[in-house]
Amino acid sequence: MARYSRQELLPDIGLEGQHRIASAKVLIVGVGALGCGAADLLARAGVGTLRIVDRDVVELTNLQRQVLFDQADAEACRPKALAAAERLKEINPEIRVEPCIEDVRPENILSLSNDCDLILDGLDNFETRYLINDVAVKTGLPYIYAGAIGTEGLVMPILPKSGGSGSITWPESEATPCLRCVFPEPPSPGSSPTCDTAGILGPTIGTVAAHQSAIAMSLLVGRLEQTDRSLHTMDPWNGINRRMATGDPRSDCPCCEKKHFEWLDGNRISSTDSICGREVVQIRPRTDGSVDLLALRTHLKNAGDVRGDTHAVQVDIQECDVRMTIFEDGRALVGVSDISLARTLYDRYIGA
Ligand SMILES: [Zn+2]
Incomplete structure (x- = not known):
């Protein structure tokens, strides 16, 4: 030993x-x-x-x-x-x-x-x-x-x-x-x-x-x-x-008090689908709010060419040569055919 x-x-x-x-x-x-x-x-x-x-x-x-x-x-x-x-x-x-x-x-x-x-x-x-x-x-x-x-x-x-x-x-x-x-x-x-x-x-x-x-x-x-x-x-x-100090667990916590496991139950997990005939994967996050596209454009300015308006932002990510389009509701189209890679890129550049 x-x-x-x-x-x-x-x-x-x-x-x-x-x-x-x-x-x-x-x-x-x-x-x-x-x-x-x-x-x-x-x-x-x-x-x-x-x-x-x-x-x-x-x-x-x-x-x-x-x-x-x-x-x-x-x-x-x-x-x-x-x-x-x-x-x-x-x-x-x-x-x-x-x-x-x-x-x-x-x-x-x-x-x-x-x-x-x-x-x-x-x-x-x-x-x-x-x-x-x-x-x-x-x-x-x-x-x-x-x-x-x-x-x-x-x-x-x-x-x-x-x-x-x-x-x-x-x-x-x-x-x-x-x-x-x-x-x-x-x-x-x-x-x-x-x-x-x-x-x-x-x-x-x-x-x-x-x-x-x-x-x-x-x-x-x-x-x-x-x-x-x-x-x-x-x-x-x-x-x-x-x-x-974080104190005690909250008495109204939906998770540890009420035992609502929304992510484990799948209700809050984003869905993905390949779009037929195109090298594109669609990612739909389960979110209530809308995306602040102005903030997103600022975050993305180091990643590649960014364009768009108040309804959608598009970026050509320089490092991997992939085009990504993000809409107000958080939905994104990622220009790859592999679903797992699309998720990876979404988490990396959009963050969720
Ligand atoms: Zn809790």
Whole structure:
């Protein structure tokens, strides 16, 4: 056990904590920047099983911040889940790594999270985050929500009221608000910048992924009370570090109080269809509000040529030579034939 001797020396971990870490199974949803950073740290720490899910392939633009991938992965367009799994096995052959090349959807998320102890957020879109929140609340799994954009990131662990179903349990008095208690609705499509329109600093990813991993390890060794449960924002570029207490779960929360799992039930998940005879996929998000096309045009100005009016915006994305048209209601036409790729591009450039 020489491999883990330095972390076993920490009084909070010790031999017993190391055994708990070794018997744990963690689901990492998305192995982009945050997922790579967290998977790297958790594999080195000896988490017994890492199940990593991702729908994308490695691209050259990922290498600046996605620490498990290299030039050869990008040149070969390797699926991220596979490339990450191979790298993690080289880092630590003693652990089990389960790669899943899948788009996380209401149909598969329960089987993916089944038998896991904790879910870690490596996502790039809000729709899937609200789906994961539904699953965490429904099944009682801790969910470590995180995100990063520009030079700033945030982490917020969610310990649902149901009290834990895997190896990590807690009394209801220790439960935290869920994602919907804090952010009742996801931002409307196109309302916020994304990493692909506003950029992202590599060290910010390192900071956020490290914080997520520390919280995961802390929960896995049963160090419940001392775990940072705040909404913690961090910006290493400007030296900012803020903790905001999130209080108790909201008594009128549609998810953790009323148990309405709108994303898991499929009612809030966007639909996609290929348009026959054309190399175009149509994406229809389930959103109530309309898209702020003016803000969207500003976000997209770095991505390529943008034109349009108050009813639709069209962009020719320079990097991948794909045309995308977005309408007021959030509906988009993406100029590719592959549905999964269309979703990826929508999440990257429009953001939902
Ligand atoms: Zn809630």
